[in-house]
Amino acid sequence: MMKRNKQSFETFHVLDFLDEYGIAYKTSGKNIGAGWIGIESCPFCTGGGYHFAVHARSKTGNCWICGETCNAVGLVRAMLDCNSGEAYKNIKQFNSDDLDWIPEDDTTGQEVLWPDGLVKGISSQAKAYLTGRDYPINELQQKFKLKSTKNGSTLRIEERKWDFSNRIIIPVYMGRRVQCYLARDFTGHGEPKYMNSPVVASIRSPHQCIYNYDTLTGKVIFVEGPTDVWRLGAKVGAFLGITYTKAQIESLLGKGITEATILFDPGAEERAGKLSKALTAVIDTVRIAYLDDCDPGDLTVDEALKIKWQLIGEI
Numbered sequence: 083m084m085k086r087n088k089q090s091f092e093t094f095h096v097l098d099f100l101d102e103y104g105i106a107y108k109t110s111g112k113n114i115g116a117g118w119i120g121i122e123s124c125p126f127c128t129g130g131g132y133h134f135a136v137h138a139r140s141k142t143g144n145c146w147i148c149g150e151t152c153n154a155v156g157l158v159r160a161m162l163d164c165n166s167g168e169a170y171k172n173i174k175q176f177n178s179d180d181l182d183w184i185p186e187d188d189t190t191g192q193e194v195l196w197p198d199g200l201v202k203g204i205s206s207q208a209k210a211y212l213t214g215r216d217y218p219i220n221e222l223q224q225k226f227k228l229k230s231t232k233n234g235s236t237l238r239i240e241e242r243k244w245d246f247s248n249r250i251i252i253p254v255y256m257g258r259r260v261q262c263y264l265a266r267d268f269t270g271h272g273e274p275k276y277m278n279s280p281v282v283a284s285i286r287s288p289h290q291c292i293y294n295y296d297t298l299t300g301k302v303i304f305v306e307g308p309t310d311v312w313r314l315g316a317k318v319g320a321f322l323g324i325t326y327t328k329a330q331i332e333s334l335l336g337k338g339i340t341e342a343t344i345l346f347d348p349g350a351e352e353r354a355g356k357l358s359k360a361l362t363a364v365i366d367t368v369r370i371a372y373l374d375d376c377d378p379g380d381l382t383v384d385e386a387l388k389i390k391w392q393l394i395g396e397i
Contacts, residue, residue: 091141091154091173099176105161108132112245115280125160126150131273146274149353194253194260195283197246199235204228208250211268216382217312226312227253231265239282248272252308254288254322256295256333261286264293264308264322276307278322290329293320298334301341301394304357306350309379313386317394326357334364341367343393347377 096119100107106122112132114120117139120132127148134145141154152160158169204212204219208230212219222228229251237244249265249272262284265277278288292298293308297316304319305311311318321330342365346354354370361368371393373381381389387397 092139093177094141094154094173095176096136096138096141096154096157099158099172102176103161109138116242116282124148124150125157126152133274190281190284190287192285194262194279194285195237195239196229196251196263197231197235197237197244197265199232199246200251201230201232203230204250205230205232207248208268211250215309215379217309222312225315226308227255229253230268237280237283239280242280244277244280246277249277252293254291254293254295256286256291258296259285261291262288264288266308287329288322289327290333291322292330292333293322294318295333299338301343301396302339303343303345303390303393304361305378306346307379310345310377313379313381313383314390315386315397317396318390321357326360331360331364334361339365341365341394342369344368344370345373345378345389345393346370348373348375 097107099105100119100121108114108120108122110116111120114132114135117137118135119138121134121136121143122132123130124134124145124147126134126145127150133147134143136143136157141157143152143157144150154173155166155169158164158172159166162168162172164172201208204223208228209219212222231246231249231251233247235246235249237246246265248269249267252264252266253260254262254264262279264279267273267275281287294311294316298319300317302317302319303314304321305314307320307322311320342361344354344357344361351370351372358368358370373389378386378389391397
């Protein structure tokens with residue numbers, strides 16, 4: 083068997099730990115990517131649906147709902163509601179020089195792979211969702227090249243499959259080339275509400291991409307999601323989730339961004355603060371702005387134009 087430095091936590095047998103304490107998990111299935119262990123309930127926000135996952139090799143945890151991340155120590159502390167000393171004891175108890183179960187990590191491909199059942203343009207149901215939120219459909223299609231799927235739409239790669247039924251497909255361009263995509267449920271019933279294209283179906287991992295990237299120069303705004311970008315337009319980017327990665331931050335080098343304003347949803351002040359600190363490594367001026375009682379995507383057209391002008395002096 084291969085061996086690793088124990089301090090890296092790679093030899094922490096997290097599956098044995100989960101089994102010992104009766105914590106429900108899955109190693110494959112809906113919402114669970116290759117190389118991850120899905121935990122039924124997030125220990126930080128108590129959200130269900132296997133939205134909290136632990137990377138099988140590094141033992142780092144991440145919740146796609148609340149955005150909380152942790153290392154192995156933080157994971158054990160949260161799971162057992164114990165202090166760091168007790169967490170280390172548990173990690174030592176379930177530690178071995180033999181590596182734990184580790185599946186092959188996914189790698190990106192040479193082309194973007196789309197689900198079947200794509201509708202040319204936007205379906206009537208998807209249009210109803212967009213018009214219900216007062217989005218200009220023709221403008222969105224022209225600027226952002228949106229697509230949509232039918233009920234039963236599935237992405238199949240060898241023996242694996244992902245359900246992309248009834249979603250707006252949102253291509254993510256960087257360097258004027260589609261790198262990956264997001265899929266937004268338009269029925270109000272699909273879970274999760276947003277899905278990223280699997281890494282194996284992407285040219286660049288979604289966690290390395292920034293939505294609306296090619297328009298970012300000069301003074302810019304960063305928001306949480308693509309619908310916020312749709313409302314505010316050019317020079318507004320989204321990190322494809324409520325967390326960010328080093329690769330996303332580094333991709334902004336050389337973009338000529340002189341000033342960035344973070345405009346997250348109400349209640350996301352802590353995440354905005356963390357992103358602000360990260361952005362100062364590549365952008366000279368970074369600030370945080372707040373809306374009183376709504377998300378940027380819920381603004382009216384006139385309100386969005388006014389706020390954008392106030393923040394960056396452009397509409």
